Amino acid sequence: MxxxxxxxxxxxxxxxxxxxxxxxxxxxxxxxxxxxxxxxxxxxxxxxxxxxxxxxxxxxxxxxxxxxxxxxxxxxxxxxxxxxxxxxxxxxxxxxxxxxxxxxxxxxxxxxxxxxxxxVAPLSEVVTVDASTGAGQPLEKDEFGTEFLQVFQLPTDRFQDALPLLPGVVRDPRGRISFNGTRPSQSTLLVNGANATDPVTGQFAFELPLSVVETVEVNAVPYSAEFGRVSGAVTEVRTVAGDDHWDLNFGSLLPKPRFRGGTINGINTATPRVQVSGPLKRGRAWISQAFDYRFVRSEVKENIPGAREEVVEGFDVFTQVDLKLTDRHSMIGTLSVFPSTVDNLGISSIDLGEATPEADLGGWNVALVDRLATGANTLWETRVALRGFDVAVRPEGSGPAQLTPDGLRGNYFNEIDRASTQLELGVARLQSWDWRGQQHLVKFGAQVFATSFEGVDRSGPIEVRGADGRLLKRITFRGPGELEASDVMTSGYVQDHWQVSPRLALDLGLRYDQSSMISESHLSPRTAFSLALDQAGRTLVKGGWGLFFDQTFLQVDAFERFQQRVEQEYDGAGSARGALLVFENRIDPRGFEEPTSRVWNLEFDRQLTESLLLRVNYRESRARNRLLVTRVTDPAAPALVLSSTGRLRSREFDATVRWTLANDQGDLYASFSKMRADGDLNDFGEIYDNHRNPLLLENQQSFQPFEVPNRLLLWGVVRLPRGITMTPGIEWRTGFPYTIFSEDYSVVGVRNSSDYPAFFSADLAVTKRMDFLGRRVDVGVQFYNLTSHDNPRDVLSNLASSSFGSFRNSIGSTVALRFGLGF
Missing domain, CATH: 2.60.40.10 (Immunoglobulins)
Structure with a gap:
């Protein structure tokens, strides 16, 4: 240590x-x-x-x-x-x-x-070895701290905005976060160790005031056996505790203006926040309380009829109480509530405001953690958490949705009203000892998740129309769409961090998982190593291999009760053509298998100089038994078949250089990454997301929609004299893939075989901290896309459109001011 x-x-x-x-x-x-x-x-x-x-x-x-x-x-x-x-x-x-x-x-x-x-030492941090001792940490992770989150240019002042600064992390075309070439639903969010992902969809579903976030840790490959139901990455947020001094802090007090026609026209973004912390009883009990409000407009940068903005409005409340019962016994209780409303969800220059839904998204979480040291080398941790997630998505108009060569018109077609709850119980024991001169830190644990949901999922008619308005296909839905499902997942794990020698460290883990919904149980072994090639520990080789079982979405258990999709094609004269296809929702007769991933990586770290560190890494993931939806169009027995036959393979190479500036003036990072992700496209989680696509295409194996073959990142934090901090950020990457369609939205060629133009953005934030009348004052300015590079978010990809092939809706450049107070 x-x-x-x-x-x-x-x-x-x-x-x-x-x-x-x-x-x-x-x-x-x-x-x-x-x-x-x-x-x-x-x-x-x-x-x-x-x-x-x-x-x-x-x-x-x-x-x-x-x-x-x-x-x-x-x-x-x-x-x-x-x-x-x-x-x-x-x-x-x-x-x-x-x-x-x-x-x-x-x-x-x-x-x-x-x-x-x-x-308290996570397994990935148990051996924090100085350069002279050699081995380093087998379990690699990246971390963002409070200071960084307060000064870096985060567009919506959320901790999630910082994640794409890591080489393998991107926001996909729908705004969801993808880690290392895996689907968004293959990763997990933890808040103070408790799960914070929606059990129905597998998406991140937890919001926190930025002022209570102490650290954000990203385990790019979660080899530790304590992490279950995940094969992408684990993002863990730890929150700030109170202390014996009362503190009052205000942040983001200045709203970001909205500019139209070169003049200020209202507010674009407002994210004020307040945080207060201090002692309930000095030396024994402390409280930390935070509140923030979010109002965020995302404008379509094209001249379109009707509404032109997606508007998000909500607030986040977080309370944490820490109790010191004895010198070796403590408890932490947290309560969080995070409701929000989204108007014109997913609006673009292709899908107009009339065809977008309104959504109420939110939830709550109550958690209690008890920590007890029962000996010099033993620590027990018990966790109880109860949480709920509520989703309501509804059309804003009436009549059918109309899918035209120029995009979606008329109305949105799907309605969701769902409530889910999850009870989490966990106990873990951390034990360290020396055996024959070698240090071991072993963690044993068990977890239970009891989850359920109920609600409705109904869809209205969809009309596919040609460029001249002709009806080409009509899609309707049958059935009540009333859904419910439940699952109880149990698991146990053991993880050993073994310091074999000053130059070699191993992490060995084994995990057991069982699901009542799938009626299967599995063992998943994992291992990682770190080897110092020289006595000083300036050159390290790290790597690992693991078997992972991914989360099975709770709504899988309700698939046969989903509404039936009904499709009828029409000829040029408007008469029905071919048989009416009523798709039965059917489970593969072979049943389900748990989605699995085999992941391995190899990393090389070299301390080039006292201030320059080089890290080169290769990761590969092969996912099998992914939940796949297949269209069977045989007129005698049309069906949507849900099976465990999906495949996904991702490969990523990245190289990062970190330059640590002299005299603690900050760090600068430069990274380049190459990534390929290909596999089946009709993934269950992609099709039955909260925001639905009117098309349900034939499955193909092709590039994934979040794939970024080449990406360059330059960013950092530079501390200048007189309390000034500068945070530059530059990103260049190849564009996301997209699909070309014929007039009736049949796929032309292979899905995702065309690409958006390359993306480029140069951002900068400058902040200054100073004292005014005995109070801490933070002021600053943020610039986004300084060069006004054209970064389109939409493309007209239907061959029948008169504007086929045109890219639209570039986000443009923006400027924002920052202002905060501390007492």
Missing amino acids: RAQALCVVGLICFPVAAWPGGAEAQTAGIEGVVVDSANHVLPGATVTVAGVDSAQAADPPFDAVLDTTVTDGAGAFGFAALPVGAYMVAADLSGYASGMVGPVEVVAGQVLGVRLRLE
């Missing part, structure tokens, strides 16, 4: 400490406290102080370890009679990730106060 590493470096590299001598030597002191993430004091932590060369503050070499102590019952420590100079202070406690502060400068006669916060 970091404190142990600091001792080793000091004792090996500098066996003789150079102390100032003589009666003229001047001394100082350092004192402080060690706390956990909830600000509970941590007795028994080992604290070490070591001298550093302050002239090399970007990566200071350690001088001799000067002293070591152990925190008292109040978590306090102190070092007296230190020579004047610069120091690193590190703390280490079994069951926690190490913490370090510094370099800190002490002057003669001064006693400097410091505070070290230790996080």
